[in-house]
Amino acid sequence: MIRVTVVYEAQLLRAALVELLRSGGVEVVASMSHWPQGPASVTSAPDVYVADAECLAPSAAAPAPASVSASIVEGGSALLALIPAQRPGVLRRAHAAGATGFVDKNGSKERLLEAVHRVARGERFIDETLALGFLQAAEMPLTRRELSVLSLAANGAPVAEIAGALHLSKGTVRNYMASVIRKVGARNRVDAIRIAQGAGWT
């Protein structure tokens, strides 16, 4: 029987996912709200982590903790990420964290169970509804520096504070913002933040 650990922040939905997996004949050995600190001990490592992609790396500014990759590699586990619709940035970060399975949160129970079995055998699994998202993720138009500027702006920081935090001049910060607005096709700064957050880039 395949041994699974569930990682999902909201307890009620985590319990519901555990119930769903068990009803499909999977053994759930653990469930947790956040990624465990440090690598899992090899004896307790599950075959598959089923994790909310939004738990893996909440933002571009906070990439997936090294413990995610460490847990997967050291424990010989596979990582299956649950992906929300229309969030190519989240997909991108799940891929960077080492996921080999990508299941649409809007998919069926049967797809999830098929994916668990496939990644446990060492295969990849990508929901067809997410395929276009990979292309959009590959086409992410912003540079790392532009993303940093945008993330700070989205948190409400004024230009002077962004400049100070990134060791840039205020003029350079304004240039980066103008570049972001142009690249994402936004009408202004607020619109650029809305578009980038909607896609999960920040």
Place this chain on the structure above:
Amino acid sequence: MIRVTVVYEAQLLRAALVELLRSGGVEVVASMSHWPQGPASVTSAPDVYVADAECLAPSAAAPAPASVSASIVEGGSALLALIPAQRPGVLRRAHAAGATGFVDKNGSKERLLEAVHRVARGERFIDETLALGFLQAAEMPLTRRELSVLSLAANGAPVAEIAGALHLSKGTVRNYMASVIRKVGARNRVDAIRIAQGAGWT
């Protein structure tokens, strides 16, 4: 046995909630991604709708459809809303939609099942972890007009467009924005939008 209809947008989590409720001895008679159009026929009305609060009324600009209240009243059903953490605005809209049960998405399976039984008997159920949220919801600082301005700004509309949409002068729109920034304790317009969206006001 209590008859329940589940309303939750993401199919995988909807299926998981159905499994959770069934494992707790509740009869799930239907599940759907969005609130049904028009009132449910009385013969098919469940005892309780268990609905994601974010499905009920996605934003202040799009209040709960009349069909929510109509379904509840005509079918004699109770509405139990699943509430995300730290979103007093979502709580407020669930209350406005007629919910009598409020369950924290971060609560346990046992709490959800207790809540289902309580609202089915015509009682109220409020998770204690949500109590502070009710206070914050009651203290929502923004007027309806300020919320309209903020919602349009959050969608990326420039001042002139907001003024046109709401039949106001540009100066008045700027005054409303300044008032919003002051009331929510924000540093600037972007910060005000971030705070209001975080609380679920917009």
